[in-house]
Amino acid sequence: MKKYEGLFILNVSNKEEEIKEAIDNIAKEIVALGGKVEAVQRLERHTFARAKNKKVTSGYYVNFVFTCAPSVIEQLRNKFALKEEIFRVMFTIAPEKKAEEAKPAEAKA
Numbered sequence: 187m188k189k190y191e192g193l194f195i196l197n198v199s200n201k202e203e204e205i206k207e208a209i210d211n212i213a214k215e216i217v218a219l220g221g222k223v224e225a226v227q228r229l230e231r232h233t234f235a236r237a238k239n240k241k242v243t244s245g246y247y248v249n250f251v252f253t254c255a256p257s258v259i260e261q262l263r264n265k266f267a268l269k270e271e272i273f274r275v276m277f278t279i280a281p282e283k284k285a286e287e288a289k290p291a292e293a294k295a
Contacts, residue, residue: 187253189224189280192216192262195245197273200231208271209248215265221254245273251280 194212198204205228213223229247237243254262259277266275 189253191278191280192250193276194248195274198271216252219258219261221252223252225251
């Protein structure tokens with residue numbers, strides 16, 4: 187199992203219940219395919235620099251950190267492409283955490 191990050195741009199209103207429902211549905215889809223959600227980071231609503239259509243000019247950004255088998259990513263991509271509340275999604279391999287760096291030597295008086 188590998189660790190991935192999924193950046194989702196949601197096409198929902200600013201109503202808290204719609205945002206929470208969309209986030210819960212995304213987490214359920216990941217878990218249903220054998221993944222495990224480790225963290226969810228809400229990044230708030232942002233206006234698009236270049237809107238491709240005049241109906242959608244902004245989106246609510248959410249970042250998921252999760253583990254799953256590499257073969258699951260394509261299945262997730264296909265499932266989320268069909269969801270109306272998900273405007274865009276991008277998956278990347280999560281960066282490895284670096285081992286704690288050595289402590290600097292104490293200064294001598």
